[in-house]
Amino acid sequence: MNHMKKWKKALALTGGMAVLTAVLAGCQMKKYEEIPLPETTVKSSYEAEGNAVEEETEKKGSSVERETFANPANQSHEVESSPVKAEITKETAPAMETRDETVYVNATDLNVRVSPSSTASSVGKLNRGAKLRRTGYSQSWSRVIYQDRECYVASQYLTDLAPASQETAAPLTSSSQGGEIGLNGDWKYAGYSKINSGKAVLYKAEGNNRKGKVVCVNAGHGTTGGSSVKTQCHPDGTPKVTGGSTAAGATTAAAISSGMTFADGTQEAKVTLALAKVLKDKLLARGFDVLMIRESDDVQLDNIARTVLANNMADCHIAIHYDSTSKDKGAFYMSVPNVASYRAMEPVASHWQQHHALGDNLIAGLKGVGVKIFSDGKMEMDLTQTSYSTVPSVDIEVGDKASDHSAAALDKLGNGLADGVELFFAN
Ligand SMILES: [Zn+2]
Known part of the structure; x- marks a missing residue:
């Protein structure tokens, strides 16, 4: 009930009676175009x-x-x-x-x-x-x-x-013209989220090259207080099958961790946000709509909330991260562990191959623009994100603590990821 209340409040605040109706009617991602985001709340990339x-x-x-x-x-x-x-x-x-x-x-x-x-x-x-x-x-x-x-x-x-009505319908934040989307407590797995008062923002592409696909761009980390709250690793309560930031065998993990610090002292969350913004612009220019999970240093959405938002509002989910090694070892994605029990657990069972297809295409895109790739471009990891994802979804580690994160490097990564998204939807 708590989630539901928050959600209704969010909707009321965003003035979305039609949104409410659409969502109550069980309207999910494919129907998002019917959600009449006011024109002024949709940022045009053009x-x-x-x-x-x-x-x-x-x-x-x-x-x-x-x-x-x-x-x-x-x-x-x-x-x-x-x-x-x-x-x-x-x-x-x-x-x-x-x-x-x-x-x-x-x-x-x-x-x-x-x-x-x-x-x-x-x-x-x-x-x-x-x-x-x-x-x-x-x-x-x-x-x-x-x-x-x-x-x-x-x-x-x-x-x-009229301009006055446009003003009234405008979203709450002054920094963004996007349509804000909060977590709907009725969505599957939403009840497992513990931090979900924040809002994602949906951007719609304009122009004659619209793809009709929504890409969730999730800038890893950036939820104040997230590391001191625990959420369930798997929806069925079973323990994690691999190690990582939470050890194998644990049934709960940090709702969202704070991320690493680069060798030069920069916080990972700053860089993932900068890259997410670069990627957003590139995707919009290519005709993809973009659901931005985070657009500032702090959004109160934990990993489960982010995943459930992507499940319901997007056609794929890309969480951007840098790994905590210091070797500049290259980019890879977190693949679904080859553990029978894990691959048999829903929603992993029905979706893990899609996750791999997305990951493989992103790596191909990155490789195509000359980004260094680690090993064969993937590493098995039991992640909260993957454990709750019902759309193609990956955590992509585009580098590590020693990687170049200059504007030029982010631009190159953005091109590679956008190429990968195009490849994924073309295949
Ligand atoms: Zn990370």
Whole structure:
């Protein structure tokens, strides 16, 4: 009941009645798109890029528009009176539904164009909150009145929410524009979590390359007080089958440990967070949605809470860690121990091969960008994360105490991990 209360409170705070309904209806990860996160609470990876973005996303429209875009001559040589554009206008505009409504801009530097094409002349730019009268609508373009004339803007950047309502629907934190997701006490295994008042944040990719997949990026450690609370190692209460930070044979372990300290004095949790942020941006740019477990030094979510959030809100779960050796031995993932009883225990039994597939692909991605790999890229470990995971899930150790953790090194790791995610979902 305690979890349930916390969860309901979190939902109330985030203003998510529809979320509540969806979740109560047993709506799980595949359905997350039905959860109407307010537009303003979803951070676009592209917003800052202005025009380039619009060029990308506007390609989403009709096949007529796509064909037009595929014509290279049109890209560079189009002029106001060109026959190509006349054709676009003729073919696209009549497909619009007639509207007479007020809409608001939900983007920055949104181009206002003379015809429904991203190659058409722009007669001005609008910013978030700008009010417009919409007279025509299609999925890709809206006809609006701008300075007393009919113009066109990309439909996806318009909303019927007035700026005031957008403000009301905004999430609690000022540092993040993401949609906050708390632990739902009804989710399977949620009751095993002891620390779960924190919130993960869901980011949605925008653009025409959306993958429709949510990647949970879990920056290892970073839960104040987590090491003094114990949680059950396995959902069935059996003891751990391998050693590690908790010895084999134990039935409980630290709810979440504080992590190691690099040879240069930097805390592991600082570096895993920095890498998680790098990876988030790269995944969003590649069209993946991202569930960020942690975005600051402390999130009150233990390993079980993080895992259950990933189980229910993501299509895979990547926990980022550095190992506690001092050899710069290279990257590897924690594989599922080849112990019959462990591999027979649910949810491990049904999912361990998926965990390995994810781990193998991440290692392949890292290897592909030249990251040093330890041994064959894996090490058997009985982890709380794996013991409760129902989506493909790995703890990846991208280095150790002696590894370079400069911005350049993190960028390279981010590329390798993002490549690995692409490989995983492509296979
Ligand atoms: Zn770690």
